Amino acid sequence: MNTSTKIVTAIFFLLPMPAFAATALVNIDTYGEEINALEATLVLPEGVYVSRIETGNSVVLFWVEAPKLTGNTMTFSGITPGGFSGVRKVLAIHGVFDAEALQQAYFENVTALKNDGAGERTPVALSLGMASFRADSAPPEALAPTIASDPNVFDGKYFLVFATQDKGSGIKRYEVREGHFGWFRKAESPYLLTRQKLDRDIYIKAIDHTGNERVIVVPAVHSGWWERYALFAILIVLIVAAVIHKKVWVRFIK
Numbered sequence: 001m002n003t004s005t006k007i008v009t010a011i012f013f014l015l016p017m018p019a020f021a022a023t024a025l026v027n028i029d030t031y032g033e034e035i036n037a038l039e040a041t042l043v044l045p046e047g048v049y050v051s052r053i054e055t056g057n058s059v060v061l062f063w064v065e066a067p068k069l070t071g072n073t074m075t076f077s078g079i080t081p082g083g084f085s086g087v088r089k090v091l092a093i094h095g096v097f098d099a100e101a102l103q104q105a106y107f108e109n110v111t112a113l114k115n116d117g118a119g120e121r122t123p124v125a126l127s128l129g130m131a132s133f134r135a136d137s138a139p140p141e142a143l144a145p146t147i148a149s150d151p152n153v154f155d156g157k158y159f160l161v162f163a164t165q166d167k168g169s170g171i172k173r174y175e176v177r178e179g180h181f182g183w184f185r186k187a188e189s190p191y192l193l194t195r196q197k198l199d200r201d202i203y204i205k206a207i208d209h210t211g212n213e214r215v216i217v218v219p220a221v222h223s224g225w226w227e228r229y230a231l232f233a234i235l236i237v238l239i240v241a242a243v244i245h246k247k248v249w250v251r252f253i254k
C-alpha cells in the first residue's frame with residue numbers, strides 16, 4: 001500500500017476504569033465510501049502503557065500485518081474481501097493511560113483502498129479515531145470439533161481438531177478434558193487424544209479474554225452402557241445396600 005490519504009483525523013474518547021486503566025476502540029469512518037484494505041500507524045506518546053491489543057470482531061478479516069506495539073508505534077494493515085463502509089471497529093487497546101496523554105497520539109501513513117473492482121490503489125478519504133468500549137459479556141461462539149486420524153499426523157493416532165471465534169474480546173485459550181472426571185488441560189488444535197480407545201466423552205472449553213466460557217461435549221465413540229451409566233449403577237447399588245442395611249438394623253433392634 002502507498003502512504004497517501006486525503007483526510008486523516010484522530011479523536012479520542014476514553015471509558016474510565018479503576019486504577020487509571022482504560023480501554024478504547026480504534027474505529028474507522030469511510031464517509032460512505034466502500035473500501036477493502038486499510039493500513040496505518042498509530043504513534044503513542046511516552047507514558048502510555050498498553051497491556052493488550054484485541055482484534056476480536058474487527059472489520060478487518062485478514063491481517064497482512066497484525067497490530068503490534070514496537071516502542072511507541074503500532075503499525076497494522078489488513079484486507080476485507082468484499083469491502084465495507086461506514087463506521088466500523090478496527091481494534092481495541094487495553095492499558096493504563098489518560099485522556100491528556102492520548103491527546104498527543106496521532107495516526108500516520110494511513111491508506112484505505114477503494115473496493116471498486118479495478119484493482120488499482122485508489123486512496124479514499126477516511127478518519128481513524130477512538131471511542132468508548134463496551135464490555136464483552138458474551139461467550140465464544142459454538143465449536144464444531146472433529147475427531148480424526150491421519151498417518152502423517154501423530155503417527156496415525158486419533159486427534160481432536162477444533163476452532164471458534166469470539167466477536168467481543170477474542171479467544172484467549174482452549175482447554176480439553178477427556179472423561180467426566182479430572183482436570184481441564186490447556187490445549188491447542190490439533191490435540192492428541194490420551195484415550196485412543198475413544199471410550200470417554202471429550203469436553204472442549206473455549207475461553208475469551210474477559211473470562212467468558214463455552215463448553216462443547218463430544219460423545220464417546222466406543223462405550224458400552226456399563227461405562228456410560230457407571231455412576232448411575234453405583235448409585236443404585238448404594239441405595240439397595242442402604243435399604244438392606246436399614247432392614248437388618250430394624251430386625252436387630254427388635
